[in-house]
Amino acid sequence: MSDDVSTPIPRVRRVEFASAWIVALVVPLLLLMPAFWNAYPLLQYDTGGYLARWYEGYLVPSRSTVFGLYLHFGESSYFWINLGVQALATLWILQLTLRLFGIRTPLRIVAVCLALILTTALPWLTSMLLTDIFAGLAVLSLFIVVVQGDNISRLERGLLMLFTAFAAATHSATLGVLLGLCCAALLARPLLGRRIPLGGLVRGLTALAASVAMLLAANFALSGQLAWTPGGVGVAFGRMLQDGIVARYLNDHCATQALKLCPYRAALPATADDFLWGQSMFNTLGRFQGMDDEMGFIALHALADYPAWQAEAALAATAQQLTHVATGEGTNGWIPHTYGIIERYLPGQVAAMRAARQQHWDIDFPAINRVHVPVALGSMLLLTVILGNALWRRNLDDLSLLSATVCLALIGNAAICGVISGPHDRYGARMVWLASFVVLIAANRWFDHDSPHGRRDRKSSTPSL
Structure with missing residues (x-):
């Protein structure tokens, strides 16, 4: 072969190699x-509770020791190591997902990432010392492990399973969403067959089992207790208080039950946040240590006493949570607990x-959300x-499966967070960027639909789904 024919090949490879590095x-x-x-690094109201886990040696509600250990390992770098890990993990999972969907060129990958960076909460989540960045990434990693696991290398599968386990261990709501997705896949498997491989489901459930073991081990190592992270009962109680259910229960039962909250039933705060984290009677009565048993008792019996009200409140909270998607909740200049933890330790x-x-107070989140909120809501609609459209056409390809996975993740996240904790923008923002990501993948496919490059990409994408 002559030189003029052979020389362009290494030049193309050099360009591809340089583009990949870019x-x-x-x-x-x-x-x-x-x-x-x-x-x-950006801080959030809850950051301090995670930072303190290494130093305080006991379990506190809703603060994962696994994430606390992760933050501790980056302290010497002023947490820039943590942010580096988060950014690289985000790029890794985004590009791996794009690769599996036939989007491989560096220019396309950069374009998709740049669109997410400019229009969604993704860079704010990546830049923050909080568990939220791992919630959305874990949905993608679990999807790849379960649905696409046979189309990646053994090393990639192992690393994704490890990442999924770690992400699930950082927050109970993330674990709940991932477990719900696995249950949905089990139910759908008789209809979808080989598109949801049994081996993939086993890998996904194994990763979640590993996350449980990881959290229990971390809790035991730091506190000496082989116990789950506390706080679920108190948070659920707070949501019932906010909906007025607790006040109704106290009014109905204080004549016959000696409850600590009975003397305060006419002065209960309006919101769960005011009750649990403000200057309320919760502090006077001993906080979680003094109130856990009573809050659990009231929450359980209120479920039995007012089932219709509970169901209505749960549906309303889920619907509200789906629309609470603004970026930056709890990430402003007023985070006294986190300041105190940093000053102390x-x-x-x-x-x-x-x-x-x-x-x-230099971050203008209202201005940022003039872009982020419409994009988030529009992406969910799209x-x-x-x-x-896929269901109507009965064309359940790989994009349809990813769309269904993200839809279920958004609904599951809204149900778990909205029903248990009450609707908050933070819970929506950490997950809704996935909808924008799926829309961008679909846009790439539609743009290339009739081009030779697009046909080549579709042939090289996973045919077994």
């Missing part, structure tokens, strides 16, 4: 732009933390159109 360097940096602009970082833009 993706690997540029995308993580863009994902961390909010943190770079802030000059310190990480005094060397106080100056850097106090100098950050966030602590000077997601339902994509899935509805």
